Amino acid sequence: MVVGLIEKTKSQVPDIQVEEIDVAENPAVGVKYRVVSTPAIAINGKLEFTGVPREEALLARLRSAAGLPKGASA
Secondary structure, rough: OOHHHHHHHHHHOOOOOOOOOOOOOHHHHHHOOOOOOOOOEEOOEEEEEOOOOOOHHHHHHHHHOOOOOOOOOO
């Protein structure tokens, strides 16, 4: 569910870098971002979402992080 959402948002904000990290295999990353449940999404070093976010909310946050105006694409 999250993978499809991430792929869709990458196509709409293509200049972003996305990494998927398994916190079970990389517990230090989970500690760093204070992940207590998965899925979790961090943007620019800050935990932004736990659980599956609404597509509109994720897109808005990614556009903001990319310095794009609301509703614009890269």
